[in-house]
Amino acid sequence: MTTPIQVLVTGATGRTGSLVFQKLQQRPQQFIVRGFARSSDKVRQLFGTSDNFFYGDIRDSNTLIEALEGCSALVILTSAIPQVKGIPQPGQRPEFTFPDDEMPQVIDYQGQVNQIDAAKASGIDRIVLVGSMGGTNEKHPLNSIGNGNILIWKRKAEQYLIDSGIDYTIVRAGGLLDQAGGKRELLVGKNDTMLVNPPNGIPTSIPRADVAEVVVQALLAPNARNKAFDLISQPEDAPGTVVTTDFTALFAQTTPGL
Template sequence: MTTPLHVLVTGATGRTGAIVVQKLQQRPEQFVARGFARSEAKVKELFGTTEGVYLGDIGDPDRLKAALEGCDALVILTSAVPQMKAPPEPGQQPEFVYAEGGTPEQVDYQGQLNQIGAARAVGVKHIVLVGSMGGTNEQHPLNRMANGNILIWKRKAEAYLIGSGIDYTIIRAGGLQDQPGGQRELIVGKDDALLANPPDGVPTSIPRADVAEVVVQALIAPNARNKAFDVISKPAGTPGAVVTTDFAALFEETTPGL
C-alpha cells in the first residue's frame, strides 16, 4: 500500500483551484489535500469548512512555508484578476484595472517566486504550475489588458521554476470553460503553436474540469515531470474524437523546457 501524496493547492477558492481540491479529496487513497486561500468566507462557502485550508497571502513566505510543511507537491493556481473600472458607455470598450497589490507582476511573478522559494525551503519535490497559453506573444490582448503584461509575467515565473531545481509540470491552458470534464479529447502542444494553427480549426479552449484532471494525473505520472506544455480540447461529440483517458500517453507527447 502506497503512502498518499500530501499536496498543497494555492488559489484553492478559484474556479479551477476548487475543482482540483475536490478531485484530490475524492481520492483519499492517493492524496491528502490542503488548500491555501485568502478569504475564510469564500472557503466556507465552497467547502463548508476551513478544515485542511490554510488562510494567508502568497506575499507572506512564512505562511506559505507553514502550509507547505510536510507536503510532497505544490499546485500553483494563483493568478492576477483584472477588474472592470465601470460599465462602459454604449459603443465604448470596457476599461480594466488591477487592484492594489494584485498586479500580474506582484501575483503572477513575485507571488509565484514566493511559492517556489517556500516549496524549496521545506523540501517539496514537485510543483505543478497552471498557466495560460499566449505567453510568447507580447501583443496578446490579455497582455494589453490594464497594461498588465499578465502572460509575460507568467512566462517569466515559469522560466524561474524550470531553473529552480525542483521537478516541475507546467500546464498552459487554453481559454477556460465552465463545462463538464471527461467528455473530450485533449490536445497538447508547445510555444503557442496551437494558437497559431489549431488542428482542424479546433477552438483553443478547454473545460476547467479537464485542466483539473490533467493536474491530478500529473501529480502521479512519472512522465509528466519536468515537462511544459499547452493544452486544449476538441469539442464534446467531435466525430472521430477519442475521449482522453490515457494520461500517460498524453504526457508522452509533451517535452521538457519552457
C-alpha cells in the first residue's frame, strides 16, 4: 500500500486554500494534510476544529519550520489581499489599497521566498504554487491597486521557485468563481495567451473548486512536475463541453519553465 503524502497547505483559511485543505482531508489514503494560518479563530470558524493546524506568519520563515517537519510537499496559497480605502461616496467606485506591512512585495514575493527557502531547508521535494494569470502584462489593472504591482511580484516568486531546484507545479488561475467544481472543461495555456485571445471569446475564469481539484491532482500526477501553466474553464453550458476528468491528459498539455 502506498504511503500517504504529507502535505502542508499555507493560506489554508483562504477561499481557495480552504477548499484545497478539505479536498486533501477527504483522501486520507493518499494524503496526510496540515494547514498553516495566522488566526486560530478563523480556523475554528471554518473547520470547527484546530486539529492539524500550525500557526505563524510567512513573513517570518522560522515560524514555518515546525509545520514543515516530516512533510514531503508544500502547497502555497498565500496572497496579499487588498482592502477598501476609506468609505466610497454614493455612485463612486471603491478604491483599494494594501496595509503597509502586507504589500505584495512583502507577501507575494518575500513571503513566498521565505516558504520556498524553508521548504528546501526542510527537505521538501515538491511545491505546488497557486498564482494568477496576467503576470506578463505590467500594465494589468491588478498591478495598479495600491501601487502594489501584485502580478509582477507573483511572477518573480514563481521564477524563484523554478530556480530553487525543487520540483514545482505553478498553477496560474484566471478569475476565480465561487461556483461548484467538476462541471466544466478545463483549459490550460501559457504566457497569458488565453487572456489576450480567449478561446471562442469565453470568460477567462474558473471555479475555485476546480482550481483546488487541479492542485490535488497535480500532487498525484508525475507529469505535473516541473510545469507552469495558465488555467481557465469553458462555461458550464458551452456547446460540446466535455467535463475534465482525465487530469493526466490535462497536464500532458503543459510545459516546463515560467
